[in-house]
Structure formats: structure tokens, C-alpha cells
Amino acid sequence: MSDTYDLAPIAGEKPLILTLPLDAWHRARGGRMVEFAGYHMPVQYEGILAEHQWTRAHAGLFDVSHMGQLVLRGDHAGQALEALLPGAFTTLKPGKQRYSLLLADDGGILDDLIVTNRGPDFYVVVNGATKHADIAHITARLPHGVTLDHLADHALLALQGPEAALALGALGLVPAADPARTLDSLVFMEAAPFMWNGVALGVSRSGYTGEDGFEISVHADHAVALADALLAQPQVKPIGLGARDSLRLEAGLPLYGHDLSPDIDPVEADLGFAIPARRRVADAGFRGAAQLAKAFAEGTARRRVGLLIEGRMAAREGAEVVSDGRTVGIVTSGGFAPSLERPIAMAFIETALATPGTALTLSVRGKSLAATVVSLPFHPHRYVRKGAA
Amino acid sequence: MTRYFTADHEWLVVEGDAATVGITDYAxxxxxxxxxxxxxxxxxxxxxxxxxxxxDSVKAASDVYAPVSGAVTEVNPALEDAPELVNSAPEGEGWLWRMTLADAAQLDGLMDEAAYAAHVAGL
Structure with a gap:
């Protein structure tokens, strides 16, 4: 695989901001470009509020080509993943996906990611800002006979929203492996290969907005044609990073580098669902297992929670959470929630105060804002699950 | 009625010794x-x-600076329920506050419409 988009910056020079396959496509559609994860990316087109609401009502097209698409190959790739990640991968069936976490030796979170068992191999999508460190970390720890490839020549598009299935369905994708694995047969966290006009697509029913939707991996050479075909559907508009952030925040989904970091472990982050019981033991065989088992057994001092904020003023990353005049936590992401029409935040607070209904105060620019702990997500998930379609 | 502009994208309209302040359409x-x-x-x-x-926007919180010195005499009451007026009519109904003008000489350091347009064009 060629590293087309991953030219290493020359030492001593200002780091290059790189372009993605759809760069000109975004600019031609009025995308306002900003630097994100080392790339030029669109933060918005017509406006964050309108794009957010369009995605919740119809279908939004997101370019997430900055993310790292990796493939792990080898007879024992499932075991290799279980030595790196706290999830269950030897039992992950072909065509299924799982959310997991790349852990440091001390159990801190190096990245969050999605693993797909493609049958012959495992396909892993990691965050853009962390992908090079992830690749180095994983490669250094792979056993003999298991290899890691970076699909740097592939783009990744996400089509999200209640009309995403209708819009993608109109493209007439043809199952490329099992003929029974049609687009409609996929439910949340399932994936299959398809052909579209002679172009190979890797499609999964997943995303990071809380809505039904798909992520589509395509060779960079065909990314513009695919984006054009999707945008030609009446349900679809292009959506920038701004709305991607407000959508994932409402969906209660943590953002790496903000709500997740090497200083945070999965139990604190309330991501225990990603770790099955058999892996919550000190000898589970992955790095950080002992620390994680201890965190599960003894609990943690702090916890990720959702906060509903009174009034209109938003509390953003870094705002202090106060109770009885004492700092008890910190906001890790926050902003105005378009679907709730009020400010919301995610924060890490002392576990004793993490019960829904607890009243707290946020300190924002010298002002005190009243806030209440709530269960996540803020906005209900609308994934298509088995039997629901 | 002259409208003055700052490099930080505030505008100021002076009537007598009072001024109305807002943010520009570009801002x-x-x-x-x-x-x-x-x-x-x-x-x-x-x-x-x-x-x-x-x-405060969906994206970020941004400071608005006093373009001149003086005392605040009035704030725009419409913004409490309709902050979006700053988007739809930034140089009209979406004004922010009114203030006295403590030192009229401070106006000399501000830009006129043409100078501000040139400033924005250079960004």
C-alpha cells in the first residue's frame, strides 16, 4: 500500500497540512476548510445548525478520509487483536464489527477504534490524529505471521441519517461476496463488500452520529464519483466537521483527544460495554489488563457523565465542575445542542456525584451555570438493529 | 451617521456623544x-x-472588545430570546450595546467602511 497522503513532514520545517482525495470537491461545494488532524477539512458548508438538523431528518454525507484504515492479516490475527485490545475478537463473527480501545501498558486510552471481521482479515478504523502513533504501537507488538497494512490510498465516506438507507440503496450496490448480504440485510455494526459500477466498496452499517447510517470505504481514485453519486440523491447534503461534533456530542459518543486520552481508562470513560466479562481479569493477556481489572473491581474515582445546562450559555472543554464550592470535575466537551435547543456537555466528575439527577455548577468565564447530571445519550440513538428493520 | 470599524470586526455608530456597538457581517x-x-x-x-x-456560536465562544472607552447605557434586549439576530442583521437589529463616548479622539484610530472592506479582503 502506498502512503500517498501521509508524507512525513521534513524535520525543522513547519508541518505540512495535507489534502484528502475530496479536497477540491469540498471547496467546489462551498466547504469552509480548516486544519484538522493534519489535513484540510470542511468545518461547514451552509452552516452547522442547518447541517446538524438535515442529518437528523434526512441524510448527511461526511468525508472522514482522515481516519486511518488498517488491515490486520494472518492466521492468528484475532488472537493478535486480543493481545492489543480489551475486546473479544477470536469470537467476532465474519461480517460483524466491534467498538474497542487501544490501551497503553498502564491501561490509559491511546485511541478508540472499530474492528470489522471481514472474513479473510480484520479491518480497523482508527482516528486520524492518532493513526501514525497507532500504527507504530501495533506494528511493534504484532506476533510473527500477522501483518498490518495501512490503506492510505482509500477514502472513507459516512452517510448518516434516517434516509441514509434510502439514498445509498438508490445506487444499486451489488453484494460482492455472499449474495444474501444485501444492503438492507445489514444491521447496526455489520459490514459487507459490494460492487458499484465496477468499483469495490467496503460498507458497514455504523457511524458516529447516533443515527442509522453507513461508512463506505472506497479507493481514492473513485471517491469523487461516489461522493457525486450520493450527493445526487435528494436526501443527501454534505456535512462538515462542526455538525459531526454536535451530532456525536448529542449521541453521547466520546471524541478522542477530548473525552478520551492516555490519562483516562475505559472504566472512567464509561466504556465498560466494550469489554466483555472474560476480559475483565488481570491475566486477560492484553496490555493494561491488570489496571483495567482493578478499575472494574474497585471502581474509579471519576466517571464520564452527561450534563444538561440551564440557560443558553455553553460550557466548553476545560470548564470546571463545582459542587459545594469545591472543584469536582472538568468538562471535556460541550456546546449548544441543536436537537435539544440547549447547551450540553460531557464531563469527568467524582464518581459519588455521577448519579443522574445530581445538581452541579459549572464555572464559565467567571459565571456559574446550573447543570444536572443525566444519562447518555442526550438524543436517543436510532440504530437499525436485528428485527427492527 | 458614520460607521466605524475595528480590526477585530466590531462596528460603532456614533450619534452625538453616544455610540452603538455590534459585530460586522464578516464576523x-x-x-x-x-x-x-x-x-x-x-x-x-x-x-x-x-x-x-x-x-457564543455552535462552533466557539468569541470575545467582543470595546472599540472605545465609555459607560454602557443600554444592551439589546432582543438578543436574549433571539441571539440569531446577530447572524441575520449584524449591523442593524443585531446590535449589542450602546455606550457613552469618553474620548472622541479614539475614533481617529478606527477604520471607515472602505478601509475595513480592504482589511477583510486582505484576510
Whole structure:
């Protein structure tokens, strides 16, 4: 695989901001470009509020080509993943996906990611800002006979929203492996290969907005044609990073580098669902297992929670959470929630105060804002699950 | 009625010894959808360059600086329920506050419409 988009910056020079396959496509559609994860990316087109609401009502097209698409190959790739990640991968069936976490030796979170068992191999999508460190970390720890490839020549598009299935369905994708694995047969966290006009697509029913939707991996050479075909559907508009952030925040989904970091472990982050019981033991065989088992057994001092904020003023990353005049936590992401029409935040607070209904105060620019702990997500998930379609 | 502009994208309209202050159309377009405006307190004494107000958009919170020195005499009551007026009419109904003009000589350091247009074009 060629590293087309991953030219290493020359030492001593200002780091290059790189372009993605759809760069000109975004600019031609009025995308306002900003630097994100080392790339030029669109933060918005017509406006964050309108794009957010369009995605919740119809279908939004997101370019997430900055993310790292990796493939792990080898007879024992499932075991290799279980030595790196706290999830269950030897039992992950072909065509299924799982959310997991790349852990440091001390159990801190190096990245969050999605693993797909493609049958012959495992396909892993990691965050853009962390992908090079992830690749180095994983490669250094792979056993003999298991290899890691970076699909740097592939783009990744996400089509999200209640009309995403209708819009993608109109493209007439043809199952490329099992003929029974049609687009409609996929439910949340399932994936299959398809052909579209002679172009190979890797499609999964997943995303990071809380809505039904798909992520589509395509060779960079065909990314513009695919984006054009999707945008030609009446349900679809292009959506920038701004709305991607407000959508994932409402969906209660943590953002790496903000709500997740090497200083945070999965139990604190309330991501225990990603770790099955058999892996919550000190000898589970992955790095950080002992620390994680201890965190599960003894609990943690702090916890990720959702906060509903009174009034209109938003509390953003870094705002202090106060109770009885004492700092008890910190906001890790926050902003105005378009679907709730009020400010919301995610924060890490002392576990004793993490019960829904607890009243707290946020300190924002010298002002005190009243806030209440709530269960996540803020906005209900609308994934298509088995039997629901 | 002359409208003055700052390099930080505030505007100021002077009538006698009073001034109305807001943010420019360019500023609102850069901020995006505005969801809340934190206004100064009536009676507050502002020195030129003080952070007087904060405009909160879906994207970020941004300071609005006092373009001149003076005391706040009035804030725009419509913004409490309709902060989006700053997007739709930034140089009209979406004004932020009114203030006295402590030192008319400070106006000499501000830009006129043509100079501001050139400033924005150079960004």
C-alpha cells in the first residue's frame, strides 16, 4: 500500500497540512476548510445548525478520509487483536464489527477504534490524529505471521441519517461476496463488500452520529464519483466537521483527544460495554489488563457523565465542575445542542456525584451555570438493529 | 451617521456623544450560527480594548472588545430570546450595546467602511 497522503513532514520545517482525495470537491461545494488532524477539512458548508438538523431528518454525507484504515492479516490475527485490545475478537463473527480501545501498558486510552471481521482479515478504523502513533504501537507488538497494512490510498465516506438507507440503496450496490448480504440485510455494526459500477466498496452499517447510517470505504481514485453519486440523491447534503461534533456530542459518543486520552481508562470513560466479562481479569493477556481489572473491581474515582445546562450559555472543554464550592470535575466537551435547543456537555466528575439527577455548577468565564447530571445519550440513538428493520 | 470599524470586526455608530456597538457581517459569517450573547452590564465602565461581551456560536465562544472607552447605557434586549439576530442583521437589529463616548479622539484610530472592506479582503 502506498502512503500517498501521509508524507512525513521534513524535520525543522513547519508541518505540512495535507489534502484528502475530496479536497477540491469540498471547496467546489462551498466547504469552509480548516486544519484538522493534519489535513484540510470542511468545518461547514451552509452552516452547522442547518447541517446538524438535515442529518437528523434526512441524510448527511461526511468525508472522514482522515481516519486511518488498517488491515490486520494472518492466521492468528484475532488472537493478535486480543493481545492489543480489551475486546473479544477470536469470537467476532465474519461480517460483524466491534467498538474497542487501544490501551497503553498502564491501561490509559491511546485511541478508540472499530474492528470489522471481514472474513479473510480484520479491518480497523482508527482516528486520524492518532493513526501514525497507532500504527507504530501495533506494528511493534504484532506476533510473527500477522501483518498490518495501512490503506492510505482509500477514502472513507459516512452517510448518516434516517434516509441514509434510502439514498445509498438508490445506487444499486451489488453484494460482492455472499449474495444474501444485501444492503438492507445489514444491521447496526455489520459490514459487507459490494460492487458499484465496477468499483469495490467496503460498507458497514455504523457511524458516529447516533443515527442509522453507513461508512463506505472506497479507493481514492473513485471517491469523487461516489461522493457525486450520493450527493445526487435528494436526501443527501454534505456535512462538515462542526455538525459531526454536535451530532456525536448529542449521541453521547466520546471524541478522542477530548473525552478520551492516555490519562483516562475505559472504566472512567464509561466504556465498560466494550469489554466483555472474560476480559475483565488481570491475566486477560492484553496490555493494561491488570489496571483495567482493578478499575472494574474497585471502581474509579471519576466517571464520564452527561450534563444538561440551564440557560443558553455553553460550557466548553476545560470548564470546571463545582459542587459545594469545591472543584469536582472538568468538562471535556460541550456546546449548544441543536436537537435539544440547549447547551450540553460531557464531563469527568467524582464518581459519588455521577448519579443522574445530581445538581452541579459549572464555572464559565467567571459565571456559574446550573447543570444536572443525566444519562447518555442526550438524543436517543436510532440504530437499525436485528428485527427492527 | 458614520460607521466605524475595528480590526477585530466590531462596528460603532456614533450619534452625538453616544455610540452603538455590534459585530460586522464578516464576523458573524465567520462565527456561524450564534446561540447566545453575553452582554455587558448597564452602567459598566469600559476601557477601549476591554472584553465587553461574548458571542457564543455552535462552533466557539468569541470575545467582543470595546472599540472605545465609555459607560454602557443600554444592551439589546432582543438578543436574549433571539441571539440569531446577530447572524441575520449584524449591523442593524443585531446590535449589542450602546455606550457613552469618553474620548472622541479614539475614533481617529478606527477604520471607515472602505478601509475595513480592504482589511477583510486582505484576510
Amino acid at each position: 458573524q459569517s465567520q462565527l456561524g450560527d450564534i446561540t447566545f450573547v453575553e452582554l455587558p452590564t448597564v452602567g459598566a465602565a469600559l476601557a477601549k480594548g476591554d472584553s465587553a461581551s461574548v458571542v
